[in-house]
Amino acid sequence: xxxxxxxxxxxxxxxxxxxxxxxxxxxxxxxxxxxxxxxxxxxxxxxxxxxxxxxxxxxxxxxxxxxxxxxxxxxxxxxxxxxxxxxxxxxxxxxxxxxxxxxxxxxxxxxxxxxxxxxxxxxxxxxxxxxxxxxxxxxxxxxxxxxxxxxxxxxxxxxxxxxxxxxxxxxxxxxxxxxxxxxxxxxxxxxxxxxxxxxxxxxxxxxxxxxxxxxxxxxxxxxxx
Amino acid sequence: xxxxxxxxxxxxxxxxxxxxxxxxxxxxxxxxxxxxxxxxxxxxxxxxxxxxxxxxxxxxxxxxxxxxxxxxxxxxxxxxxxxxxxxxxxxxxxxxxxxxxxxxxxxxxxxxxxxxxxxxxxxxxxxxxxxxxxxxxxxxxxxxxxxxxxxxxxxxxxxxxxxxxxxxxxxxxxxxxxxxxxxxxxxxxxxxxxxxxxxxxxxxxxxxxxxxxxxxxxxxxxxxxxxxxxxxxxxxxxxxxxxxxxxxxxxxxxxxxxxxxxxxxxxxxxxxxxxxxxxxxxxxxxxxxxxxxxxxxxxxxxxxxxxxxxxxxx
Numbered sequence: 001x002x003x004x005x006x007x008x009x010x011x012x013x014x015x016x017x018x019x020x021x022x023x024x025x026x027x028x029x030x031x032x033x034x035x036x037x038x039x040x041x042x043x044x045x046x047x048x049x050x051x052x053x054x055x056x057x058x059x060x061x062x063x064x065x066x067x068x069x070x071x072x073x074x075x076x077x078x079x080x081x082x083x084x085x086x087x088x089x090x091x092x093x094x095x096x097x098x099x100x101x102x103x104x105x106x107x108x109x110x111x112x113x114x115x116x117x118x119x120x121x122x123x124x125x126x127x128x129x130x131x132x133x134x135x136x137x138x139x140x141x142x143x144x145x146x147x148x149x150x151x152x153x154x155x156x157x158x159x160x161x162x163x164x165x166x167x168x169x170x171x172x173x174x175x176x177x178x179x180x181x182x183x184x185x186x187x188x189x190x191x192x193x194x195x196x197x198x199x200x201x202x203x204x205x206x207x208x209x210x211x212x213x214x215x216x217x218x219x220x221x222x223x224x225x
Numbered sequence: 226x227x228x229x230x231x232x233x234x235x236x237x238x239x240x241x242x243x244x245x246x247x248x249x250x251x252x253x254x255x256x257x258x259x260x261x262x263x264x265x266x267x268x269x270x271x272x273x274x275x276x277x278x279x280x281x282x283x284x285x286x287x288x289x290x291x292x293x294x295x296x297x298x299x300x301x302x303x304x305x306x307x308x309x310x311x312x313x314x315x316x317x318x319x320x321x322x323x324x325x326x327x328x329x330x331x332x333x334x335x336x337x338x339x340x341x342x343x344x345x346x347x348x349x350x351x352x353x354x355x356x357x358x359x360x361x362x363x364x365x366x367x368x369x370x371x372x373x374x375x376x377x378x379x380x381x382x383x384x385x386x387x388x389x390x391x392x393x394x395x396x397x398x399x400x401x402x403x404x405x406x407x408x409x410x411x412x413x414x415x416x417x418x419x420x421x422x423x424x425x426x427x428x429x430x431x432x433x434x435x436x437x438x439x440x441x442x443x444x445x446x447x448x449x450x451x452x453x454x455x456x457x458x459x460x461x462x463x464x465x466x467x468x469x470x471x472x473x474x475x476x477x478x479x480x481x482x483x484x485x486x487x488x489x490x491x492x493x494x495x496x497x498x499x500x501x502x503x504x505x506x507x508x509x510x511x512x513x514x515x516x517x518x519x520x521x522x523x524x525x526x527x528x529x530x531x532x533x534x535x536x537x538x539x
Contacts (some may be wrong), residue, residue: 003396003398003536003537003538004393004396008395008397011396011397011398011399012397014399014536014537015397015398015399015402017399017536018399018400018402018403018528018532018536019399019402021528021532022403022525022528025524025528029521029524101517101520102516102520105520105524109524109527109531112528112531112535113531116531116534116535132535132536132537133536135535136532136535136536
């Protein structure tokens with residue numbers, strides 16, 4: 001099937017998925033904590049829009065529920081929670097130095113290529129119009145992982161983790177029109193609990209090592225001092 | 226024959242509308258900053274005045290310094306002849322494709338940088354070095370963006386690109402969204418507009434383009450300035466005609482030509498206004514942030530190409 005033969009709504013879905021990939025790259029490059037959280041919220045909003053459009057074009061109306069959960073959790077609750085934490089930890093103005101930004105960007109590009117290559121055989125099995133976006137959602141997962149590896153501050157790592165979850169959700173929506181509702185609710189609840197737990201964790205980490213830089217966890221106090 | 230006359234007319238229009246676009250951007254900017262502002266046709270007066278003034282040359286100036294303005298201007302004008310402005314299918318479009326267009330710009334820039342270093346002042350050398358740094362980062366992004374579009378339309382000729390897009394209306398290509406964003410960033414950097422270079426300043430430490438032409442006077446300066454205005458015009462037309470090609474004429478009868486002309490005028494005025502709003506809203510970047518900015522442009526164009534391969538090919 002040729003790209004030009006797709007309906008406009010399907011083209012819009014594909015464009016939105018490409019924008020989700022873009023937000024993943026922006027997360028990778030962004031060094032300010034508050035902007036990081038805003039981009040994460042924007043990614044959630046793009047996911048919400050994409051899910052709504054898929055629900056509309058495929059007639060799978062139960063996807064609207066997933067979209068609603070995404071909107072409530074990933075656009076409003078989790079970013080709000082993270083912002084509140086950042087305010088209480090007083091790290092709003094923190095700028096994190098990411099080592100070798102251009103190298104990370106190139107690695108990100110390579111990951112996209114890799115996920116395209118990996119997703120090629122999966123694509124052959126599917127007949128949905130959105131099957132091409134499987135590679136994109138895989139890339140979003142891998143980019144979130146790359147972000148967790150390259151960042152040292154705990155908050156940025158949590159954002160990376162959440163964007164990995166975004167990628168998983170997106171993969172489920174585009175490849176099989178969503179998971180069973182029980183699974184989806186379970187995952188959403190897990191993410192919710194994780195967001196709250198991470199908040200408690202931040203305070204514990206900071207109380208323990210005096211900083212949110214998790215590199216300090218590699219060192220043993222008895223040896224270094 | 227008709228086609229060649231039209232092509233000539235288009236090139237002449239190109240040359241003589243370029244100062245108006247620059248003047249319009251300046252005027253809107255002044256209005257936004259609550260200043261009275263010179264009228265939009267002020268650049269014509271400036272150019273006329275400069276053409277009438279005598280040329281003062283430094284004693285250490287070599288012939289390169291003297292021929293550079295003519296080369297820069299004529300190369301830019303030739304580039305303008307290639308870009309379809311209000312009609313596609315003109316015979317002049319076959320002179321060069323879009324890769325050669327980038328080559329024209331590179332040639333012009335080469336002589337501009339040579340001229341900047343020729344007299345041996347510190348500012349000229351500094352400006353040339355900066356210009357080359359910026360362009361070496363901007364050019365790959367530009368080419369990547371162009372390749373992204375060329376892969377969709379199966380051509381690198383500007384006229385056939387625009388014609389293809391006209392014949393396939395209302396398609397939403399994800400790769401085009403990225404290429405448009407990336408090329409917008411590149412165009413801003415290449416034409417020396419605000420986050421990269423400030424066209425309105427002569428402050429020593431921040432200028433790039435102004436630093437290179439600091440030693441020029443009279444008609445040489447006029448040609449250099451006119452060349453810069455033309456470059457802004459070419460990039461603007463390139464952007465609007467590649468990404469919003471509607472209205473452009475695809476045959477040579479009177480009505481489509483008039484519609485094409487009217488639509489390009491409207492599009493350019495809108496783009497000029499948007500440029501002025503953007504320049505008023507943001508501050509100039511530190512020079513060492515420029516690689517980051519152009520890196521973003523490159524990533525956008527790369528993503529455009531990747532999304533073309535992943536999403537649009539079956």
